[in-house]
Amino acid sequence: MDFTFTEEQQMMAGAFRELTDDLCAPAALRAAFEGRGESSAARWQRLTELGLPGMLAPESVGGMGLTLADFILIAEAAGRAALPETLVEHAGIAVPVLSALSADARGAAVLQAAVSGEARVAVSHPFNPFIVGADQATHVLVLTDHEVHLLSKDEAKLEGHQSIDALRSLARCTGSLQPGTCIARGAGASAATALAFECGALLTAAECAGLCDALVALAVSYAAERSQFGKKIGAYQAIKHQLANVQVKLEFARPVLYAAATQATVLSGRSRFGVSHAKLAATDAADLAGRTAVQVHGAMGYSWEVDVHFYLKRALGLTGMWGDRSFHMRRVQQQLFSEHLAIGPDALFGVFKELP
Amino acid sequence: MKIGFSAAQEQFRNEVATWLAEQLSGPYADLRGVSSHTAMVERRRVWEAELGRARLSSVGWPVEWGGRGASLAEQVIFAEEYARAKAPSRLNHLGVELLAPTLLSYGTEAQKTRFLEPIVMGKEIWCQGYSEPNAGSDLANVATRARLESGPNGDEWVIDGQKIWTSLAAFADWIFVLCRTEEGSRGNRGLSYLLVPMHQAGVTVRPIREMTGHAEFNETFFTGARTAAANIVGAPGEGWKVAMATLAFERGVSTLAQQMDFTNEFEALVKAAQANGQATDPLIRQRIAEASIGLSVMRYSALRMLTNAESGALSHEAFTYRLYWGVWRKKLGELAMDVLGPSGEYAHGDSPLAHDLQHMFLFSRSDTIYGGTSQIQRNQIAERALGLPKEPRGN
Ligand SMILES: Cc1cc2nc3c(=O)[nH]c(=O)nc-3n(C[C@H](O)[C@H](O)[C@H](O)COP(=O)(O)OP(=O)(O)OC[C@H]3O[C@@H](n4cnc5c(N)ncnc54)[C@H](O)[C@@H]3O)c2cc1C
Numbered sequence: 001m002d003f004t005f006t007e008e009q010q011m012m013a014g015a016f017r018e019l020t021d022d023l024c025a026p027a028a029l030r031a032a033f034e035g036r037g038e039s040s041a042a043r044w045q046r047l048t049e050l051g052l053p054g055m056l057a058p059e060s061v062g063g064m065g066l067t068l069a070d071f072i073l074i075a076e077a078a079g080r081a082a083l084p085e086t087l088v089e090h091a092g093i094a095v096p097v098l099s100a101l102s103a104d105a106r107g108a109a110v111l112q113a114a115v116s117g118e119a120r121v122a123v124s125h126p127f128n129p130f131i132v133g134a135d136q137a138t139h140v141l142v143l144t145d146h147e148v149h150l151l152s153k154d155e156a157k158l159e160g161h162q163s164i165d166a167l168r169s170l171a172r173c174t175g176s177l178q179p180g181t182c183i184a185r186g187a188g189a190s191a192a193t194a195l196a197f198e199c200g201a202l203l204t205a206a207e208c209a210g211l212c213d214a215l216v217a218l219a220v221s222y223a224a225e226r227s228q229f230g231k232k233i234g235a236y237q238a239i240k241h242q243l244a245n246v247q248v249k250l251e252f253a254r255p256v257l258y259a260a261a262t263q264a265t266v267l268s269g270r271s272r273f274g275v276s277h278a279k280l281a282a283t284d285a286a287d288l289a290g291r292t293a294v295q296v297h298g299a300m301g302y303s304w305e306v307d308v309h310f311y312l313k314r315a316l317g318l319t320g321m322w323g324d325r326s327f328h329m330r331r332v333q334q335q336l337f338s339e340h341l342a343i344g345p346d347a348l349f350g351v352f353k354e355l356p
Numbered sequence: 357m358k359i360g361f362s363a364a365q366e367q368f369r370n371e372v373a374t375w376l377a378e379q380l381s382g383p384y385a386d387l388r389g390v391s392s393h394t395a396m397v398e399r400r401r402v403w404e405a406e407l408g409r410a411r412l413s414s415v416g417w418p419v420e421w422g423g424r425g426a427s428l429a430e431q432v433i434f435a436e437e438y439a440r441a442k443a444p445s446r447l448n449h450l451g452v453e454l455l456a457p458t459l460l461s462y463g464t465e466a467q468k469t470r471f472l473e474p475i476v477m478g479k480e481i482w483c484q485g486y487s488e489p490n491a492g493s494d495l496a497n498v499a500t501r502a503r504l505e506s507g508p509n510g511d512e513w514v515i516d517g518q519k520i521w522t523s524l525a526a527f528a529d530w531i532f533v534l535c536r537t538e539e540g541s542r543g544n545r546g547l548s549y550l551l552v553p554m555h556q557a558g559v560t561v562r563p564i565r566e567m568t569g570h571a572e573f574n575e576t577f578f579t580g581a582r583t584a585a586a587n588i589v590g591a592p593g594e595g596w597k598v599a600m601a602t603l604a605f606e607r608g609v610s611t612l613a614q615q616m617d618f619t620n621e622f623e624a625l626v627k628a629a630q631a632n633g634q635a636t637d638p639l640i641r642q643r644i645a646e647a648s649i650g651l652s653v654m655r656y657s658a659l660r661m662l663t664n665a666e667s668g669a670l671s672h673e674a675f676t677y678r679l680y681w682g683v684w685r686k687k688l689g690e691l692a693m694d695v696l697g698p699s700g701e702y703a704h705g706d707s708p709l710a711h712d713l714q715h716m717f718l719f720s721r722s723d724t725i726y727g728g729t730s731q732i733q734r735n736q737i738a739e740r741a742l743g744l745p746k747e748p749r750g751n
Binding site for chain 1: 487490492493494497520521564565566567569573634637639640686690693694696697698699700701702703704714721722724725726729730731734735747748749750
């Protein structure tokens with residue numbers, strides 16, 4: 001057992017964080033939202049330069065052959081930056097799913113382009129009522145329990161919707177699914193759809209942890225700056241304790257998240273338990289962080305001018321996607337009461353030890 | 357102790373219910389269910405006048421000022437029926453619920469005569485000029501100044517400074533302003549409570565956008581703004597006392613109407629949960645039950661608080677109550693989003709009901725901030741009700 005990240009993992013995440021500090025500086029985010037600033041294509045280009053899109057693809061197709069545990073810090077940093085681009089969906093869900101289905105020639109071709117970042121793949125999943133970031137995608141991967149389809153953007157006939165999060169676009173696929181676009185059927189398709197779900201739930205949890213981090217940082221810096229009654233508000237325990245409570249939630253969510261990342265793709269009862277636990281812990285932390293950050297900012301926090309609401313709304317969207325709170329709580333309950341799950345002291349770390 | 361209403365009170369209920377039903381299915385059908393504070397302003401002005409003519413603008417006021425001298429029970433009944441009828445939110449709530457009671461307690465006869473009738477008849481809409489960039493929780497830190505000057509219009513207050521977060525300033529006709537009238541004074545001394553017309557060159561308003569995307573609150577700038585010397589409530593330098601009285605009204609009978617709005621929101625949430633199946637989820641059901649318990653807790657507490665306060669002065673319970681409802685509504689907002697599930701992310705929701713719930717979620721983020729944050733309420737409960745030592749301050 002070892003909860004430390006390797007030097008390479010930390011370096012990669014560090015480089016990505018530096019990039020997002022620039023790409024997602026408050027002014028850049030506002031510019032992106034108002035349709036000014038660097039074009040979305042140029043931003044995406046910079047994201048691909050680090051090789052991020054192919055992190056989870058096998059080396060044989062030009063990827064890095066890494067695992068979700070390697071990607072988890074990237075997803076967390078994407079959340080922390082409220083990255084408008086759907087890098088996480090592309091690199092963390094679409095690419096591994098396409099890699100698993102690369103027997104199909106069309107799938108393999110798009111995978112190749114997706115690894116380089118030339119193709120941008122959005123994901124449609126039965127658990128989500130909409131597709132995120134489809135307007136900037138070249139392809140849509142449509143997962144269902146029986147078939148997986150890979151559609152070009154034209155074939156998908158997208159119907160766009162605004163999100164409450166001004167930095168995210170939503171869409172529904174209105175095109176009908178034709179045999180020609182199918183890249184997997186039957187057991188292969190349902191396994192891919194199940195895999196996508198675990199990746200999606202885990203990585204949105206990571207993004208929520210990142211959002212929580214960003215919200216705490218915003219609130220802490222405001223609390224250190226704003227004075228009332230002749231003192232910095234951060235000097236009042238009522239403010240300190242609220243922020244400390246969020247930090248505790250975040251620090252308790254992180255190990256759960258990292259542990260789940262090492263197991264998520266196993267698709268076992270244990271791994272699902274871990275992913276659900278991570279999603280619950282991280283979304284709860286982000287939720288408390290959003291509430292607290294608004295409160296610490298007072299009326300400022302309720303205004304559009306301060307960035308708090310961008311993060312709060314992103315967290316709101318992510319909380320509902322890839323299984324909402326009730327769903328994941330149900331899954332934890334089901335696992336706990338299933339006969340296959342050992343729950344004694346020797347099973348405390350059972351997430352790491354698959355039962356026969 | 358007695359819970360329930362007498363026959364005469366039920367008769368009053370009938371009268372109100374019938375009147376509202378007639379109006380809101382007839383001439384004012386377009387206003388039914390309008391809950392936004394900024395929508396249909398002109399129509400809602402007309403509605404205010406209609407209420408005024410029926411002496412229903414403020415049933416609790418004395419008869420001579422356009423009310424009915426209604427008892428607390430009747431005021432409760434009115435609030436219930438108003439919400440049940442889905443009558444529009446009160447355009448002039450700051451005038452009706454905050455300024456008018458302040459004038460009734462502290463105003464001169466001339467001020468009552470001048471200002472109350474236009475409030476009752478919806479002719480003058482009011483906004484509240486308390487907060488400033490450096491005076492939020494620490495309201496006594498206001499820096500906006502006013503000085504008396506003689507001029508062609510007689511003696512006038514000349515006001516300079518800036519207010520912020522002024523709700524409804526964009527269309528208000530008057531503002532009640534807490535400002536410093538004693539040069540060099542500090543804290544809550546040397547403040548005065550002035551009534552200032554908004555439509556003049558010395559007042560400019562800049563809207564501030566909220567996280568909802570709307571702009572209900574504003575920055576209000578005073579640069580040599582003027583008001584007649586007589587437009588001061590209480591004596592010069594006694595503004596703090598008057599301003600605190602206004603805040604107490606904010607926590608008084610007006611909470612009843614608000615509570616009825618909560619009941620409507622709760623009902624909408626339950627409907628949404630039934631429609632999309634979430635009502636079968638045990639976790640959601642449990643939270644709905646908790647919210648419902650919270651509603652009754654608030655209802656009984658409010659009634660107890662108000663019966664104890666018939667004298668006018670609010671007890672410490674008012675702070676407890678303010679704290680409770682803010683936290684309760686915020687949780688209701690969170691529950692609403694969980695009920696909506698992922699489709700809650702659609703901007704404006706994917707149905708009118710979802711839109712309302714989403715808006716309630718966003719708006720409720722501020723329920724523990726305006727009119728005194730939860731932290732300040734807790735300090736007040738601890739210091740005033742429990743008598744604990746005061747928080748150390750820097751000033
Ligand atoms: C929707 C909305 C409408 C409003 N409408 C109006 C209006 O019409 N007119 C008007 O005048 N104002 C209005 N306000 C302003 C409102 O009254 C203030 O926001 C409120 O008093 C808090 O002040 P602030 O926002 O400056 O926060 P601050 O006072 O800066 O507080 C920031 C944080 O510090 C905490 N804090 C401050 N002091 C202490 C302490 N001593 N101990 C512990 N914690 C502390 C607060 O609780 C808060 O969490 C409105 C606000 C909102 C959100």
